[in-house]
Amino acid sequence: MDDAAPSPPATLTLPSPRPGPAIVSQARRDNSTRDEPFAWDSREFLRKRLVGRRIKFRVEYVVSSIGREFGTIYVGDENVSLASVSHGWARVRPSQGGDAAANYDELVDAEREAQTREAGLWTKDATKLAAATRSPPAPETVDNRTLLSTRRGVPTPAIVEAVLNGGCLRVCLLTDELETRHATITVNVAGAQCPAMGKRPKLDAAAGGEDGTSTVAAAPEPFAREAKHFTECRLLHREVRVVFEGADKYDNLHATVLFAENGAPVDVAAALVSEGLAKVVDWSVALMTDPIAGAQRLRAAERKAKDARARIWKTYTPPASSMRCVLYTGPHTTALAMWTPILKDFSRRLSAPTPRFQSPPLAPFNSN
Secondary structure, X not given: OOOOOOOOOOOOEOOOOOOOEXXXXXXXXXXXXXXXXXXXXXXXXXXXXXXXXXXXXXXXXXXXXXXXXXXXXXXXOEEHHHHHHHOOOEEEOOOOOOOOOOOHHHHHHHHHHHHHHOOHHHOOOHHHHHOOOOOOOOHHHOXXXXXXXXXXXXXXXXXXXXXEEOOEXXXXXXXXXXXXXXXXXXXXXXXXXXXXXXXXXXXXXXXXXXXXXXXXXXXXXXXXXXXXXXXXXXXXXXXXXXXXXXXXXXXXXXXXXXXXXXXXXXXXXXXXXXXXXXXXXXXXXXXXXXXXXXXXXXXXXXXXXXXXXXXXXOOOOOOOOOEEEXXXXXXXXXXXXXXXXXXXXXXXXXXXOOOOOOOOOOOOOOOO
């Protein structure tokens, strides 16, 4: 993983308009279409084959009308297209004329062998065929408050589908319950706030855009791209554990998101904070099921980043060492307590200020 140099994403499609492997298609996220049979299994085969691995790819051709590049991907010396066909998770489009993939004959032989073995989508097993098509819940049917009430504090397996910014993720839940299995939701990492990536242009006729659309988008805040890249390197398309903590007043879900690093679970919020790519926010910490432990963990990470002057803290100046003694008097239940100074706040200062006491009232308490 290269955290230092965020680079623009590249999208490469395995060849399908030309004769070659045709990966079965998933439904759209808004459920306007349905999965083809075995689409999820086909996708998971590629995800597990590719995510976190160094690959080589070659662009074979570009279809300008749809703005896509098509090509071949290799993991080591393995041709991923050929592997998909061999395992029964892709079909080979028949050749029409002389425009065929370079390894077309090899793909056809691999498909024939997969059919013989009844591998993948070529299975004749009735149980597998019955479960071949997913039925994820529509996004509008997933209620965040209901989900929180049933799964708060419970580590929930999920796959990160998209990283919207360093601390905001779109995840696909892998629960056993039919109501939430494969539901796609948005979660914010609890306790931390990353620099914003910038908002899309808003409708504003005064901005001078066509049809009232502003032509100027808000620029990302400093280190926003780095925070997003940091999270993508560790979480994008990987399996994580989402521990739902709470929801804010807008019903946005906040959760502790754990990923595996060297076989141990790591809190992505603490990782971001310790690298100076996020700051601790108290209102989000307060949503946690154990806010005291959460605050201690995140504040320790933040102190580490401040001491190192890391990223967002590069110009941080610690406050001067001091001892501050604030004496407070306020309404109490007894006459004596009205004039009793109470130590409200205490921190180090070189010299304590002269205590200030509240003057007693002119008339004694409850005097006639």
